Amino acid sequence: MREPHRDASPSSKPAPKAVVGRLSLYLRQLETFARQGRETVSSSQLGQALGLNDAQVRKDLAYFGQFGQPGLGYPIEDLTVAIRRILGVDRDWPTALIGLGNLGQALLGYKGFRLRRFRIVALFDNDPRKLGKSFDGLTIRHTDELPEAVSSQGLRLAMLCVPAEAAQRVADHVVSSGIRGILNFAPTSLFVPPDVSIVAVDLSVQLEQLAYSVHNLLGDSSPADDISAAG
Amino acid sequence: MREPHRDASPSSKPAPKAVVGRLSLYLRQLETFARQGRETVSSSQLGQALGLNDAQVRKDLAYFGQFGQPGLGYPIEDLTVAIRRILGVDRDWPTALIGLGNLGQALLGYKGFRLRRFRIVALFDNDPRKLGKSFDGLTIRHTDELPEAVSSQGLRLAMLCVPAEAAQRVADHVVSSGIRGILNFAPTSLFVPPDVSIVAVDLSVQLEQLAYSVHNLLGDSSPADDISAAG
Numbered sequence: 001m002r003e004p005h006r007d008a009s010p011s012s013k014p015a016p017k018a019v020v021g022r023l024s025l026y027l028r029q030l031e032t033f034a035r036q037g038r039e040t041v042s043s044s045q046l047g048q049a050l051g052l053n054d055a056q057v058r059k060d061l062a063y064f065g066q067f068g069q070p071g072l073g074y075p076i077e078d079l080t081v082a083i084r085r086i087l088g089v090d091r092d093w094p095t096a097l098i099g100l101g102n103l104g105q106a107l108l109g110y111k112g113f114r115l116r117r118f119r120i121v122a123l124f125d126n127d128p129r130k131l132g133k134s135f136d137g138l139t140i141r142h143t144d145e146l147p148e149a150v151s152s153q154g155l156r157l158a159m160l161c162v163p164a165e166a167a168q169r170v171a172d173h174v175v176s177s178g179i180r181g182i183l184n185f186a187p188t189s190l191f192v193p194p195d196v197s198i199v200a201v202d203l204s205v206q207l208e209q210l211a212y213s214v215h216n217l218l219g220d221s222s223p224a225d226d227i228s229a230a231g
Numbered sequence: 232m233r234e235p236h237r238d239a240s241p242s243s244k245p246a247p248k249a250v251v252g253r254l255s256l257y258l259r260q261l262e263t264f265a266r267q268g269r270e271t272v273s274s275s276q277l278g279q280a281l282g283l284n285d286a287q288v289r290k291d292l293a294y295f296g297q298f299g300q301p302g303l304g305y306p307i308e309d310l311t312v313a314i315r316r317i318l319g320v321d322r323d324w325p326t327a328l329i330g331l332g333n334l335g336q337a338l339l340g341y342k343g344f345r346l347r348r349f350r351i352v353a354l355f356d357n358d359p360r361k362l363g364k365s366f367d368g369l370t371i372r373h374t375d376e377l378p379e380a381v382s383s384q385g386l387r388l389a390m391l392c393v394p395a396e397a398a399q400r401v402a403d404h405v406v407s408s409g410i411r412g413i414l415n416f417a418p419t420s421l422f423v424p425p426d427v428s429i430v431a432v433d434l435s436v437q438l439e440q441l442a443y444s445v446h447n448l449l450g451d452s453s454p455a456d457d458i459s460a461a462g
Contacts, residue, residue, distance in 0.1 A: 014443070014444065014447045015443075017440060020439070020440050020443045020444075021436055021440060023439075023443075024433070024435070024436040024439045024440070025420065025436070027439075028418075028419075028420075029420075049420075050420055051420065051422065086443070087439045087442055087443050087446075088439075088442040088443055088445070088446030088447075089439055089442055093438075093442055102336070102337040102340040102341070103337045103340075103341065105333070105337065106333040106334045106336065106337035106338075107337075107434070109333040109334075110333070110334065110434060113434070113435060113438065116435045116438060116439060118435070118438050118442075156445065157438070157441060157442070157445070180445050181441045181442070181444070181445035182441075183437065183438060183441055187259075188259075189256065189259075189260075189280075189281055189282065191282060197441055197444035197445045198441075199437050199438075199440050199441045199444070201432070201434065201437055202255070203338070203341060203344070203432065204255070204344060204347045204349070205252055205255040205256070206414065206430050206432055207324075207344060207347060207349050207388070207414060207430075208251070208254075208255045208258075208318045208319075208320055208347060209248060209251050209252060209255070209430050210388060210412045210413075210414055210428055210429075210430040211318055211319040211320055211324055211349075211388070211412070212245070212246075212251045212254075212317070212318050212319055213245070213251075213412065213428035213430070214319070214387065214388070214411050214412035214428045215318075215319030216245045216319075
């Protein structure tokens with residue numbers, strides 16, 4: 001496989017969240033193009049498929065080096081490999097799922113994770129009624145066993161699907177067990193040391209963003225309109 | 232109830248997503264303070280509880296007008312009411328849930344929505360084995376019945392939990408039925424008209440953000456490090 005052509009002057013700082021988020025979208029779209037048998041794509045074709053303009057696509061990719069050659073577009077396979085490396089999804093991420101309530105069980109069945117090499121390989125819950133039960137071939141263990149599992153199974157990420165009131169305590173335990181990445185589904189803010197990464201998936205916050213947007217786009221008649229007028 | 236003190240010069244444009252996201256966090260924290268019996272809060276106290284600095288808090292709130300009085304802090308109840316109005320969560324949002332697979336069922340049981348007045352009042356799925364079944368007192372109907380339900384139940388938002396390959400078709404139908412806000416859980420990009428708001432909850436994108444961040448914070452030795460060095 002050819003190495004993507006790159007210049008040597010990428011930024012040395014981690015990219016902004018928005019750029020990283022768009023890299024994920026580019027990756028998915030490139031995979032779609034590849035399944036369709038295509039071999040190259042221009043920045044405007046890639047942008048158009050995602051509702052972005054070509055300048056945005058070029059700027060985002062330039063953040064990580066120079067890919068492709070002017071006028072020839074990007075070789076799809078090479079760019080796919082490069083983005084997977086940049087994101088870190090060119091390797092397996094053994095992941096612990098903590099909290100096997102409704103949401104935890106739904107996430108366990110979510111196919112998107114496996115596609116991206118996030119493999120849920122260990123389940124934890126402290127509810128005595130759940131301990132020892134199996135889902136998907138994995139047995140639910142008490143979080144006391146987390147440190148041992150981190151070393152024996154090489155766990156690197158944890159998804160927290162525990163109630164809000166337990167989340168900080170569980171997060172502290174996750175961190176002290178050696179895990180450096182947390183995906184937090186509990187509807188509360190968590191504090192972690194600076195060398196630990198955390199991404200919050202707060203569904204009610206996202207619904208509120210949607211409500212704000214609908215509310216403003218439609219210009220609902222309401223007492224709030226005087227201070228949040230539609231643009 | 233007192234009206235919050237406001238100046239008359241808020242921005243007339245919708246606020247940036249990041250600001251709206253933080254408003255949700257402020258709202259949650261204010262509600263926590265209120266439960267603890269507190270009546271006022273300073274920008275630095277509010278910021279500290281959320282890991283933000285006081286200047287950020289003041290700047291975010293100033294976007295929507297002037298709240299509170301210098302030196303006295305913000306009256307918690309008034310600010311809570313104001314933020315609910317700004318976000319549009321001072322009213323009910325009758326919501327349709329479309330797609331009753333694992334994730335859809337988990338969302339139906341998610342308490343956070345109800346707390347924010349997002350009421351799931353109608354269920355849709357086109358799987359013949361699911362039609363007519365009931366969850367939570369609601370009967371699953373075919374999406375053909377969506378337009379009628381929009382007018383009779385006043386549905387305003389839709390949560391899409393359908394497979395990626397069906398998502399655009401279902402979204403088009405949702406839009407043509409008169410719904411103007413979509414929370415998309417399907418792992419694919421959707422196109423909607425400019426007067427329709429859409430928020431994507433793509434869990435694998437969020438995990439990729441986490442992987443990128445862990446990968447860069449830890450400075451993993453990998454072939455990708457030459458182009459995405461830790462900062």
